[in-house]
Amino acid sequence: MKKILFLASMLVVLxxxxxxxxxxxxxxxxxxxxxxVTDSISVMEGKHQLTATIKIVAPVGNEALNxxxxxxxxxxxxxxxxxxxxxxxxxxxxxxTSTIDDFKKDVQEVGPEDAPRSYFLEIGKSYENDKVxxxxxxxxxxxGGPHGSFIINATTFNKADGKILxxxxxxxxxxxxxxxxxxKQLQDFFKDMMGEDYEKDSPLKENGKEKIVELPENGIFIxxxxxxxxxxxxxxxxxxxxxxxxKIALKDLKKNGWxxxxxxxxxx
Numbered sequence: 001m002k003k004i005l006f007l008a009s010m011l012v013v014l015x016x017x018x019x020x021x022x023x024x025x026x027x028x029x030x031x032x033x034x035x036x037v038t039d040s041i042s043v044m045e046g047k048h049q050l051t052a053t054i055k056i057v058a059p060v061g062n063e064a065l066n067x068x069x070x071x072x073x074x075x076x077x078x079x080x081x082x083x084x085x086x087x088x089x090x091x092x093x094x095x096x097t098s099t100i101d102d103f104k105k106d107v108q109e110v111g112p113e114d115a116p117r118s119y120f121l122e123i124g125k126s127y128e129n130d131k132v133x134x135x136x137x138x139x140x141x142x143x144g145g146p147h148g149s150f151i152i153n154a155t156t157f158n159k160a161d162g163k164i165l166x167x168x169x170x171x172x173x174x175x176x177x178x179x180x181x182x183x184k185q186l187q188d189f190f191k192d193m194m195g196e197d198y199e200k201d202s203p204l205k206e207n208g209k210e211k212i213v214e215l216p217e218n219g220i221f222i223x224x225x226x227x228x229x230x231x232x233x234x235x236x237x238x239x240x241x242x243x244x245x246x247k248i249a250l251k252d253l254k255k256n257g258w259x260x261x262x263x264x265x266x267x268x
Contacts, residue, residue: 030130032059032159039092041100047114048107052099054092057124059133061159068162069135072155073123076137095121106143115144127223131266132156132165134221152230152243154221166219169227169263170253175215178248178258182229183213185246186236193241203237225250 040053054077058069070085077083077095084090103117120140127134134156142148156165170178187210191198204210213236220227226247233239250267253259259267 031128032061032133034058034125035060035088037088037092039089039096041096043100045104045107048103049116049118050100050103050107051116051118052096052103053119054095054121055123056088056092058088058135059125059128061133062162064162065133065157065159066162068157068164072135072137072157076121076123076139076153110144116142117144118142118148126154127156128159129225131159132222133159134223147239149233150243151232153218154223154228154230155219156222165222165263167215169222169260170220171258171260174256174258177256178253179212179215181248182215182246183210185248186213186244189244189246190237190241203241222250223247227253 034057036055036057038053038055040051042049042051044050056073058073059065061069073079073088073091074083074085077091079085079091079094083094099119103119106117118141122136122138122140124136125133126136134154137153139151139153140148141151157163158165183204187202187204190202190204194201202210204213213231216229216231217235218230218232220229222228224247226249228245228247230243230245231237233243237244250259254264254267
């Protein structure tokens with residue numbers, strides 16, 4: 001029962017951190033027009049079912065913003081220079097065809113095992129206000145074995161000039177304070193998940209002592225007027241703990257003097 005409750009809690013937390021919205025939903029605050037495409041290939045290679053699917057929902061904005069978001073998408077699909085980055089249909093088709101090609105090479109090397117291979121990539125908007133837009137790239141991959149993997153990459157862009165707003169919104173001389181606060185919130189997160197097991201088996205302890213958690217390797221992003229700190233599988237905890245995340249409201253970061261001076265002026 002504890003395991004079921006734990007997994008359910010993880011799904012709630014994950015949904016709160018990474019909500020890719022339907023572009024058909026009308027929004028206020030001058031939401032941008034969105035373009036979308038879906039592509040998928042599913043084939044049999046011997047006994048292996050190989051499937052690659054991608055969904056891209058991308059804003060149609062000014063040239064600077066378009067270029068920045070295109071770079072984000074190309075990085076997510078590991079696209080090569082030969083891909084027409086101005087055409088999201090071409091980007092989507094490159095992803096599914098190249099992924100299937102990689103799967104075919106992989107299953108040829110593993111022998112008679114008949115485990116399937118699948119890759120679902122969803123790229124879309126998770127947050128937008130009149131000044132910024134946050135894009136998510138959610139990777140759901142299964143390559144055989146006992147379980148798959150899930151990776152979240154998210155980046156916030158200034159809508160006016162396309163500049164990335166990540167760890168650079170934090171006051172660099174106050175990072176230790178931010179890390180301490182993030183660590184405290186993660187401790188509470190794991191205590192809620194683990195209950196009485198936390199003191200003995202906490203992933204945040206080293207040699208029996210609490211350790212300060214570094215900021216996420218993929219940086220932070222903005223969602224619902226908060227800075228979001230998402231840690232990938234294995235980054236700070238074993239696979240069973242999923243993708244831990246926590247948030248700090250931008251107004252609280254500003255109140256504590258933890259925001260970069262110029263960015264702080266934009267926070268009400």
